[in-house]
Amino acid sequence: MKALALARATFGRWEALLVLLIVAAGAWSTTLSPYFLDTGNLLDLLTPYIAVGLLALGLTFVVIAGEIDISVASTLAVSAVVLARVWDAGANVWVASAAGLAVGTGLGLFNGVLVGLLNLPSLAVTLGTLAAFRGLAFVILGGEPVTGLPEGWSQLGAGYTGPGELVPIALLILLGFALLLGVLLHATRFGRYLYAIGSNREAARFSGLPVSRMRVALFALSGSMAGIAAVVLIGYYGSARADVGNEFLLDVVTAVVLGGVNIFGGSGSIAGVVLAMILIATLRNGMGLANISADTQGIVIGALLLGAIVAGNLSQFARTRWGGRARATGGRGEVPRSEEVAVSSKT
Amino acid sequence: ARTEAPAAHGVASKGYKFFLLPKFVGIDPFTQSNQGAQQAAKQLGDTVKYGGPSKPDVGQQIQFINNAVQQRYDAIIISGNDPNALAPALKKAARRGTKVVSFDADVAPTARTIFARPASAQSIGAVEVVELGKQMRYTGQFAILSATPTSSNQNTWIGFMKKELKKPRYKRMKLVKIAYGNDDPTKSTEEAQALLTAYPKLKGIISPTSVGLPAAARVVQQQRKCGKVNITGLGGPNQMRAFVKKGCVKSFALWSFVDLGYLATRAADAVASGRLTGVAGQKFDAGRLGKKTVEPGGIVTTGQPIVFNRKNIDKYHF
Amino acid sequence: MSARGTQAQALAATAFRLREFGILVALLATGLFFTLRATNFLTGDNLQDIGTNVAIVIVVAVGQTMVILTRNIDLSVGSIVGLTAVITAQTLAHHHGLSLWVAALLAVAVGTACGLANGLLVAVARVPAIIATLATLSIYRGLVFQRAHGVTINQSDLPNGFLDLATRKVLGTPFLLFVAVVVVVLGSAFLHWTSSGRDFYAIGSNPAAARFAGIAVTRRVILALTLSGALAGLGGFMWAARFGTLNAVSASGFEFDVITAAVIGGVNVFGGSGTVLGAVIGALLVGTIANGFTLLRISEFWKITFQGFAIVVAVTIDALVTQRLQEALRRRRRREVAEARAEARESPA
Amino acid sequence: MRALAEVDLALEAGKVHALVGENGAGKSTLVKILTGVEQPDEGELLIEGVQQRIADPHAAHRLGIAAMYQEPTVFPDLRVAENIFAGRRPRSRLGTVDWGAMKRETRRVLSDIEVDLDPDTPVRGLGVADRQLLEIAKALTAEARLLIMDEPTAALSPREVDALFAIVRQLSARGVAILFVSHRLEEISAISDTVSVLRDGRHVATRPAAELSHAEMIRLMVGRTLDQLFPKEEAEIGEPALELRSFTRRGTFSDVSFTVRRGEILGLGGLVGAGRSEVARSLFGIDPHDGGEVRLDGTPFHPRSPRAALRRGLAYLPEDRLAQGLVQTMAVATNTSMAILPRLSPGGFLRPGRERRLAERFMERLRIKATSARQPVEALSGGTQQKVVLSKWLAAEPRVLILDEPTRGVDVATKADVHRTISTLAGEGLAIVLISSELPELLGMSDRIVVLREGTVAAELTRDEADSERVLEAATGVRPA
Numbered sequence A: 001m002k003a004l005a006l007a008r009a010t011f012g013r014w015e016a017l018l019v020l021l022i023v024a025a026g027a028w029s030t031t032l033s034p035y036f037l038d039t040g041n042l043l044d045l046l047t048p049y050i051a052v053g054l055l056a057l058g059l060t061f062v063v064i065a066g067e068i069d070i071s072v073a074s075t076l077a078v079s080a081v082v083l084a085r086v087w088d089a090g091a092n093v094w095v096a097s098a099a100g101l102a103v104g105t106g107l108g109l110f111n112g113v114l115v116g117l118l119n120l121p122s123l124a125v126t127l128g129t130l131a132a133f134r135g136l137a138f139v140i141l142g143g144e145p146v147t148g149l150p151e152g153w154s155q156l157g158a159g160y161t162g163p164g165e166l167v168p169i170a171l172l173i174l175l176g177f178a179l180l181l182g183v184l185l186h187a188t189r190f191g192r193y194l195y196a197i198g199s200n201r202e203a204a205r206f207s208g209l210p211v212s213r214m215r216v217a218l219f220a221l222s223g224s225m226a227g228i229a230a231v232v233l234i235g236y237y238g239s240a241r242a243d244v245g246n247e248f249l250l251d252v253v254t255a256v257v258l259g260g261v262n263i264f265g266g267s268g269s270i271a272g273v274v275l276a277m278i279l280i281a282t283l284r285n286g287m288g289l290a291n292i293s294a295d296t297q298g299i300v301i302g303a304l305l306l307g308a309i310v311a312g313n314l315s316q317f318a319r320t321r322w323g324g325r326a327r328a329t330g331g332r333g334e335v336p337r338s339e340e341v342a343v344s345s346k347t
Numbered sequence B: 001a002r003t004e005a006p007a008a009h010g011v012a013s014k015g016y017k018f019f020l021l022p023k024f025v026g027i028d029p030f031t032q033s034n035q036g037a038q039q040a041a042k043q044l045g046d047t048v049k050y051g052g053p054s055k056p057d058v059g060q061q062i063q064f065i066n067n068a069v070q071q072r073y074d075a076i077i078i079s080g081n082d083p084n085a086l087a088p089a090l091k092k093a094a095r096r097g098t099k100v101v102s103f104d105a106d107v108a109p110t111a112r113t114i115f116a117r118p119a120s121a122q123s124i125g126a127v128e129v130v131e132l133g134k135q136m137r138y139t140g141q142f143a144i145l146s147a148t149p150t151s152s153n154q155n156t157w158i159g160f161m162k163k164e165l166k167k168p169r170y171k172r173m174k175l176v177k178i179a180y181g182n183d184d185p186t187k188s189t190e191e192a193q194a195l196l197t198a199y200p201k202l203k204g205i206i207s208p209t210s211v212g213l214p215a216a217a218r219v220v221q222q223q224r225k226c227g228k229v230n231i232t233g234l235g236g237p238n239q240m241r242a243f244v245k246k247g248c249v250k251s252f253a254l255w256s257f258v259d260l261g262y263l264a265t266r267a268a269d270a271v272a273s274g275r276l277t278g279v280a281g282q283k284f285d286a287g288r289l290g291k292k293t294v295e296p297g298g299i300v301t302t303g304q305p306i307v308f309n310r311k312n313i314d315k316y317h318f
Numbered sequence C: 001m002s003a004r005g006t007q008a009q010a011l012a013a014t015a016f017r018l019r020e021f022g023i024l025v026a027l028l029a030t031g032l033f034f035t036l037r038a039t040n041f042l043t044g045d046n047l048q049d050i051g052t053n054v055a056i057v058i059v060v061a062v063g064q065t066m067v068i069l070t071r072n073i074d075l076s077v078g079s080i081v082g083l084t085a086v087i088t089a090q091t092l093a094h095h096h097g098l099s100l101w102v103a104a105l106l107a108v109a110v111g112t113a114c115g116l117a118n119g120l121l122v123a124v125a126r127v128p129a130i131i132a133t134l135a136t137l138s139i140y141r142g143l144v145f146q147r148a149h150g151v152t153i154n155q156s157d158l159p160n161g162f163l164d165l166a167t168r169k170v171l172g173t174p175f176l177l178f179v180a181v182v183v184v185v186l187g188s189a190f191l192h193w194t195s196s197g198r199d200f201y202a203i204g205s206n207p208a209a210a211r212f213a214g215i216a217v218t219r220r221v222i223l224a225l226t227l228s229g230a231l232a233g234l235g236g237f238m239w240a241a242r243f244g245t246l247n248a249v250s251a252s253g254f255e256f257d258v259i260t261a262a263v264i265g266g267v268n269v270f271g272g273s274g275t276v277l278g279a280v281i282g283a284l285l286v287g288t289i290a291n292g293f294t295l296l297r298i299s300e301f302w303k304i305t306f307q308g309f310a311i312v313v314a315v316t317i318d319a320l321v322t323q324r325l326q327e328a329l330r331r332r333r334r335r336e337v338a339e340a341r342a343e344a345r346e347s348p349a
Numbered sequence D: 001m002r003a004l005a006e007v008d009l010a011l012e013a014g015k016v017h018a019l020v021g022e023n024g025a026g027k028s029t030l031v032k033i034l035t036g037v038e039q040p041d042e043g044e045l046l047i048e049g050v051q052q053r054i055a056d057p058h059a060a061h062r063l064g065i066a067a068m069y070q071e072p073t074v075f076p077d078l079r080v081a082e083n084i085f086a087g088r089r090p091r092s093r094l095g096t097v098d099w100g101a102m103k104r105e106t107r108r109v110l111s112d113i114e115v116d117l118d119p120d121t122p123v124r125g126l127g128v129a130d131r132q133l134l135e136i137a138k139a140l141t142a143e144a145r146l147l148i149m150d151e152p153t154a155a156l157s158p159r160e161v162d163a164l165f166a167i168v169r170q171l172s173a174r175g176v177a178i179l180f181v182s183h184r185l186e187e188i189s190a191i192s193d194t195v196s197v198l199r200d201g202r203h204v205a206t207r208p209a210a211e212l213s214h215a216e217m218i219r220l221m222v223g224r225t226l227d228q229l230f231p232k233e234e235a236e237i238g239e240p241a242l243e244l245r246s247f248t249r250r251g252t253f254s255d256v257s258f259t260v261r262r263g264e265i266l267g268l269g270g271l272v273g274a275g276r277s278e279v280a281r282s283l284f285g286i287d288p289h290d291g292g293e294v295r296l297d298g299t300p301f302h303p304r305s306p307r308a309a310l311r312r313g314l315a316y317l318p319e320d321r322l323a324q325g326l327v328q329t330m331a332v333a334t335n336t337s338m339a340i341l342p343r344l345s346p347g348g349f350l351r352p353g354r355e356r357r358l359a360e361r362f363m364e365r366l367r368i369k370a371t372s373a374r375q376p377v378e379a380l381s382g383g384t385q386q387k388v389v390l391s392k393w394l395a396a397e398p399r400v401l402i403l404d405e406p407t408r409g410v411d412v413a414t415k416a417d418v419h420r421t422i423s424t425l426a427g428e429g430l431a432i433v434l435i436s437s438e439l440p441e442l443l444g445m446s447d448r449i450v451v452l453r454e455g456t457v458a459a460e461l462t463r464d465e466a467d468s469e470r471v472l473e474a475a476t477g478v479r480p481a
């Protein structure tokens, strides 16, 4: 019963559309390439997106609360280089990982204080820290890489387990965090507060929710996820460099918005974000195996997405038009915003 | 379904499938490498598929590697975005039977069998200093406008530039700044401008990247400082022809990416057939480039950088 | 009453420029800092460099501002700039004698078409702008790849008259900057003086209310995105002239610079507030920070770090100044209303 | 869901037609259909004998239909003048926006309804009452043939109401047909010529206003009679629960002092903008204050945040339900539990069952017309939403409760329920501060009334001393003629 309610709460029209698209993409990929439908390949679909995925999970929280953190990839970079430096200086893997994680959380906290306590606009702030943190990564490591990280570590990012050594460990990590964060977002008070703050910050404050503290915590969470992503990514690459994760931002944002998270806050689900990642991974993999060039892939994915959403909107439009319901609701493009949400508090 | 039969000496085996994986697609050097690769493949009876990310992204490159392995390509010929980060994926490729040859930008030596390079890093670094030295009469301040701070090729070349500079001939030349244009025309332009402003006495800029070089040349041209500030570095003759004709750039260097792609593919064929294992001293037939010997570290070299100037530039069209 | 009224009005009018005022203070502070610290920062040539460097950003940001005002976003501008730059260059490379006006018109036309497609997707097909333009970002970029065919167009392929645009001066201003100024003036005027322009603000401020008020929301959103595309097309033309080297990756990621300018300049991403002037100041601020720290002769790595933190500091200054002024204004207005009421009470009695 | 079925109305030029009905009866839905915001499934509409279809708000404008909606639909980023003229800005000969004319017109219409607002004031930051006045100004400048007013007076104090009615009379004299929706029965009797009653989306009756007594109106709306409108019970008044001494926020209110005791209902009266809400906001820790002292149950309290206030047993029901009261997209149950979630979610985990049961309890108690506790509040009628806000704060079981316009838009029957609830709570020893612009409510419910004028206390009246003249005199500073 409870599970059902939870499922209903998290599994909306958007998620259903994504599932449909994944099935279609899978079927298409199967016809595209004989190599697609292969257990190893299927299980490995998400492996290239683990770090992007972990960042996207963290960002999901931020966006649902009506904020944005575009510094995540730079935060990841600082975590990664600190971690590598600490290890290089002779610390063991655990200490190094903890240091990386702590740094990620700390940088997130820095963003959080600027946004949550000083009430600065998060996009502007993280545009700044995006550059600043990237610079820090270079200050710490310079242009040279740290290499030769221990085998055990690469297990984390690039190892396999399970029957036939087919299941990527990184996949388990991603799904584990998705589950954990899914529970946090959908089944706890913390998550509820996020939605409330993202839908109407003013009303949330008037209801006595700890709005400032939540907003600080949010960025810290996003920073921690960047730290965790750094640990896994370092394992995946087996080395660290200051420009690590340079190209992640667009993919992260894509996963979040394609996952149905409202960019203006207040709605979205972890399931949607995970599904969006699976969808993109499937399409990229299928077309990649058919040697369709990267730029054509971009065109196909873009067009497919638009087509699907437009078709979804059209069918909904048809239903409201001819299905007898009096209210014609707008598409997802219209985001209801209480007029006062953007008003910052005065203290 | 391919023939593993050892081929007769000098004649390549037939029918290998190679994947040519550049840092990213859409720019001249890699397009030209592909031309060379196709020439070689045609001669050898192999096929080369060219494809790669649309931006210089390690993550995407790994996906291309994995896809190539999944499709059972015989070898991947790669120019790496990050030598070390690619290593795990490339090693996995090798374990699953796909050989690895790097070209242009090397990957970790343990992750590939052969690295086909255009010329020795030493000669590439040195030639730029030599040319700039001549242009600025061995006196004054100069700067370097590189790609990104992490570009391993550029970093290696800059290392050799510094070595070359130690020679007494250059003792009155002073390297004042290494700037990074991130292989982005906007950033490179801004950096070049700032160099001219911040160092009014600057006499030269070396830009060892084909994005930085024309950007720097254009800035100098626009500020009417041709002749006062000397520009040299690495770039294609087509890119630089206009500047050379107007006398704004006296000389610069590069190599033929067609040849590089050709050599890499020849090497890949030899590696795929098992004739080449990367041990120093091994020899193989590089077709129109003659016989090549593997140097220590599993490296084969195309030749020497070509220096282009007003006199010879019209002979080259790439 | 009337004297107080005008006073209050003047203040309220200032209040409306507050957003820009804060960021302007930040810009001036930055400028002052570099003037004191960096060699040759405050020279005519250097300022001209900064101006020219941000000219294209400004042109495209004017369109982006309009889109953001309507509570939408256009992420595809970088790809549109790339596409139109490559098309312009290819056309001119093949037809050296072609009038530059025709080439510019072609670029703007292609940009307009791209923008119109965005507009239709967002306003008619009701795809959220961020998703729609994220998709067209890849689609238009894909088209650039197909057009460019992996080949770079070089300066030597292009007519001199075209390349000279980058150095030519009009009324003492670099041509590119001049174009930007014209676009800014027209854009500002459009947003202030035309009904359509005002509608952008209304739509972004409260879309439902805009519909209730009988504003043609669909058409206006299409218009905003189309204008953004058209200006990106113009930006592409300028891009080709400025850099002279064009290939499939030209201007990738450029949308980022454009959005940064608008956001730093106080254009509210939730729509409804912000001005073209703000976006211009934002672009100048970012350009100044990039230029100034480069002149400082500090290490590359610290430079990037400082540039980032400088943006954070500028945003903070902006917020503090704005908050202070608004609070002062609120009190003042309150007092004046009370006085006006007291007067009104006394007169009939 | 069917919001409206088979309604027949005939609106006459030059007449004021009142539309009444319980919360959720379908009044606003009817308004929205007339203005093209929503579409009817069937039926026809004739204007001056010609059949018309109103496809969208633009079409309504063309037909001369103007409306002010129940929830003020302002553009917070725009200034007052633009808000009034959005969608139909005056144009100059060049086709550009004629700012001068726009501001002139704004000043004219605002002075007509006696509002001191500068046309250049940004609307963000204006209170509900001011927004409602803007909405009125907007409708007045539309030059409509049919003017629809959906609860225009809900947040207004007598001064504004009088000014509004003067205008309404002028307009109807000019031949404008007016449809007037309100829950304030006195106003309906005062202004309307004809009254139509809706119940559950059905048209129940249309009568000349003069022939319709309040009791009869209520019976038609509710289907039964109500015995008492302001069921104030005597409660035992105890120790001081909330004490304010010289409470000040510079530029907003100053030197505000009053005491509320256990079991007491303290009315806070004044005109719109007098600063009542501001005092409450500072007290609840939403806005800062600059001076003065607050005591809760005799111990000092420094309001810092709503959260802290809530922990000390202080609750504040805000005046603006749209922006401050509710999260519109969330369910009834979610909104109801919002302020007490820590209590309902042991260990931090949500317990949807508990929340639902809580909400259902209040749905029954306040007769909330929602299909289920899971329905999003945005789908509820205005008055019903107000009841949800009320539920949220009652659920918090505070010791001091500040109610800011608690019955704004609530229908008569429920209003009586709410009053009864307030009275009961007071009887249980709760201290209540009641901010209301509706004089009968203030007079009927309060044990004591403090009147604010321009941010300072103008009078403090006991229940026996208080009557409408005295309150108005204190509020305006002018002796009524």
Ligand SMILES: Nc1ncnc2c1ncn2[C@@H]1O[C@H](COP(=O)(O)OP(=O)(O)OP(=O)(O)O)[C@@H](O)[C@H]1O
Pocket (backbone or CB within 6 Å): A327, D001, D002, D003, D021, D022, D023, D024, D025, D026, D027, D028, D029, D030, D070, D369, D378, D379, D380, D381, D382, D383, D384, D409, D411
């Ligand atoms: N957006 C909506 N979606 C679904 N149902 C709605 C929506 N808006 C209103 N309703 C329903 O339509 C009915 C009529 O609502 P309406 O707003 O017309 O009531 P009303 O008479 O104006 O009440 P009030 O006096 O409280 O304003 C209510 O039952 C309400 O729940």
Ligand SMILES: Nc1ncnc2c1ncn2[C@@H]1O[C@H](COP(=O)(O)OP(=O)(O)OP(=O)(O)O)[C@@H](O)[C@H]1O
Pocket (backbone or CB within 6 Å): C334, C337, D115, D116, D117, D118, D125, D126, D127, D128, D129, D130, D270, D271, D272, D273, D274, D275, D276, D277, D278, D435
């Ligand atoms: N007539 C007016 N002219 C200008 N500003 C006003 C006017 N009335 C109110 N304001 C401003 O609008 C804001 C809120 O108005 P609102 O009517 O909610 O006042 P309030 O203090 O809540 O009064 P009350 O609750 O007593 O009606 C206040 O900040 C006030 O400065």
Ligand SMILES: [Mg+2]
Pocket (backbone or CB within 6 Å): D027, D028, D029, D070, D150, D381, D382, D383
């Ligand atoms: Mg209603």
Ligand SMILES: [Mg+2]
Pocket (backbone or CB within 6 Å): D127, D129, D273, D276, D277, D278, D319, D404
């Ligand atoms: Mg009030």
